[in-house]
Structures are given as C-alpha cells and as structure tokens.
Amino acid sequence: MHITIDGLAKEGDGVGRSPDGRAIFVRGALPDEKVDILTIEERTKFLRGSVVSVLEPNPHRIEPFCIHLSEGCGGCSLQHADQELQKQIKLRIVKEAFERIGKFDAFSFGYGGGVQPTRYRTTVRCSVHNGKAGMRGFHSHDHVPLNSCGVAHQQVEEIMVNSYFGDIDEVVIRTSSHSGKSLAIVSAFDQTIKTPQGVQVVTVNQIREGSSAYIVEYVYGKEWRISAESFFQASPEGSELLIRTVKKIIENNVSASASMADFYSGVGIFAGTVGSGRQVTAIEQNISAIEDSIHNLKNEIDHVCSRIEKWEVSSHDFVVANPSRSGLGKQVPKIIAQTGASFVVLVSCDAAAAARDARRIVDEGFELGEIVILDLFPQTSHVEVVSTFSR
Numbered sequence: 001m002h003i004t005i006d007g008l009a010k011e012g013d014g015v016g017r018s019p020d021g022r023a024i025f026v027r028g029a030l031p032d033e034k035v036d037i038l039t040i041e042e043r044t045k046f047l048r049g050s051v052v053s054v055l056e057p058n059p060h061r062i063e064p065f066c067i068h069l070s071e072g073c074g075g076c077s078l079q080h081a082d083q084e085l086q087k088q089i090k091l092r093i094v095k096e097a098f099e100r101i102g103k104f105d106a107f108s109f110g111y112g113g114g115v116q117p118t119r120y121r122t123t124v125r126c127s128v129h130n131g132k133a134g135m136r137g138f139h140s141h142d143h144v145p146l147n148s149c150g151v152a153h154q155q156v157e158e159i160m161v162n163s164y165f166g167d168i169d170e171v172v173i174r175t176s177s178h179s180g181k182s183l184a185i186v187s188a189f190d191q192t193i194k195t196p197q198g199v200q201v202v203t204v205n206q207i208r209e210g211s212s213a214y215i216v217e218y219v220y221g222k223e224w225r226i227s228a229e230s231f232f233q234a235s236p237e238g239s240e241l242l243i244r245t246v247k248k249i250i251e252n253n254v255s256a257s258a259s260m261a262d263f264y265s266g267v268g269i270f271a272g273t274v275g276s277g278r279q280v281t282a283i284e285q286n287i288s289a290i291e292d293s294i295h296n297l298k299n300e301i302d303h304v305c306s307r308i309e310k311w312e313v314s315s316h317d318f319v320v321a322n323p324s325r326s327g328l329g330k331q332v333p334k335i336i337a338q339t340g341a342s343f344v345v346l347v348s349c350d351a352a353a354a355a356r357d358a359r360r361i362v363d364e365g366f367e368l369g370e371i372v373i374l375d376l377f378p379q380t381s382h383v384e385v386v387s388t389f390s391r
C-alpha cells in the first residue's frame, strides 16, 4: 500500500492514513515521505505497518549507522533522520502534546540544545538471552543480541558485548565517565557470569541486603555519588545541560534568596546546584537516592525521604519538580500550589506527561511560561521538556 506520512507518533513511528481513514503507524517512515508499506497489524481503529520502500524520501533522511536496527532493535527509533530533523520532530512532538493533551492554544517554546548524538549513554538496561546482552525489539519483548551499540558509552558497549551473563534475564550496566568504574546490576545470582576485568557485578537482592555498589560522576564541577539503585540521567552531559537550563531560568525569574522545594530530588543534582546558597528542601521516596543525596550535600539542605504525596507541606518560594516518566502524581499539582510557591519549573522526560501535568498546574492557578526542549536522548524519539509556571 502506498501512503503519505503526515504525522509522527511519540514513539517515533510515522503516521499516515489508510484508504478507509484509519491511522497507520509506520516504523521507519518520516514526516512528508511517500512510502510503500506492508501491514503488520490490523486493529479496529488503527493499523501498523513497516516500510517496504521509500518512494519519496524526506530530504533529511540518512542511512542509520547501526546494523542492529534492521534486526529489530528497539533502542533507537530515529537514526534514519539527521540531527536537524530529529530536533524538528521533537519540537513537533512537544507542540502537538501541549495543544492536544494540554489544550493550550498559544505558548512560547524553543530548543535549548542537546548532548552529543553518539556514545552518550552511561546507563543502559539490557535484556539477556543465552548469556548474551541485547535490547528488546521495537513494540515487542523479543530479544535482539547486540555486537555493538553506538549510543552507549564505549565502556558500557564493551561490557555489553564482551560479557557472558549466564541464565539471568536482565542486566543494568552503569559506568562512570569520570572514574571509569562500572557496575553490572544483575537480576539474579549466577556463578557463570563473566564480565571484563574491574566490573563490579552485584545482584538486585545483594543491594537490597546492604551491599555497597555505586559510581561517582562529575557534574557541574562536583563529584556525585550514585548508587546502583538510585536514579541518574542517561548521561552526565545531559544532567549538566539540564542543571544549566534550570539554573538560568531560576536566576532570571526568582530572587537570590528565594527558598526552593526540590520535588523528586534523586541524588540531589538540582538541590546542590540550582539550590546552592538557598534554603532547600529535597523530597525523594527512594532510600538509596536520598542516602546518596545526604552523602553528596551533607547538611547544606533539608532532606525528606517521603513520597511527595505524603510530605507535610511547608512554604517555599519556588518548586523544581522532576518526576519519573509517568509524570506528577495526580495530587502533586495541588501540593505545589499549597507550598505558596510563585514560580515552578517542571522537568519531564515524556511529552504527553509534560502536557497533562502543565494543564493540571495551570488549573491550580498558575500561568504557563516559556517551555524549553532539550535533546538528552539523540537517535530516539524521547525528549526532555522543561516547562515554567508563575502566579
């Protein structure tokens, strides 16, 4: 079937229409292309297709550098678009989400930069089959074994490719680009596991029982302890770009003495940088992350180990909130309003969640300000959205 692609789904599929009007999601197709497709799934409301041939390519289409894409690897969905088109696609994904999900008519948004397009990921979650690390397939749970991964940090790729992981089914590989130390966090114990020398192999249970496993990264002129169970951005470069972006916004919008509530604070990267010299409360539910934050920032700030939803609200002048991919808990916009904050920065790693949460914050009496889009995940359709609000 020949179709014209005029949209893009947030997972990176091109979107066109079948002759009967149903949407067709086409992996590997780009906006403004004419493609010949094969239908691979048919549902009442939509179809899925794969590209047989590109009849009229987008001028920004390029040859993907990874051989594993054609084997179905689901890790990168936009390698066939050049950097300029990836940027335009991400801007469009965010714009459409704010219009469609957030129901905003007019807003100011712009691109705030990105990380290097290859070798950026210092943490990678891999599936394992027959001892070999790989990635899940696109829209599937199939295992695709990897002999290379161009978005992984060199050291992460080396561990991925040159290890034998026995009978386990999942491993998280995390490396420090600062010290070179690496962790392989495995789903279960298996004495046949073999990794390159120097890699600390630790099971999820050993960590929960108190084994020490951490790396130290260097971001914004400081060393940060990041334990195996603590969240950290996909790369220290991305973390640094986020900090600089949020710091600049805060400096332009609130006074130097304004107090800060850091919601979903992780190991403390915003509290310890944007909050430097301020009265800060950091609220984080994960014990490992809050222990890292206490190690990293000592008593410079107040630490609260709690779900935001259970936190005893106290007054703060501004809030920085950086939730996980699912976005703010439903009650959290109200809690933000209860802090009395006059300014809010919301950092979201999912465009749909960003737009939904922005609407909920506005419904609490705030006005949406500038939105900055960052590319912390090149080659994928993921995007980081920094939205601002004032009242």
Ligand SMILES: C[S@@+](CC[C@H](N)C(=O)[O-])C[C@H]1O[C@@H](n2cnc3c(N)ncnc32)[C@H](O)[C@@H]1O
Binding pocket: 230, 231, 232, 233, 263, 264, 265, 266, 267, 268, 269, 270, 283, 284, 285, 286, 289, 306, 307, 308, 309, 322, 323, 324, 325, 329
């Ligand atoms: C995307 S991470 C951000 C961490 C930190 N801001 C950073 O950039 O490194 C989200 C954090 O929120 C924490 N979290 C998730 N749900 C939470 C909740 N309901 N209350 C408090 N913290 C939560 C997670 O443990 C995780 O550390």
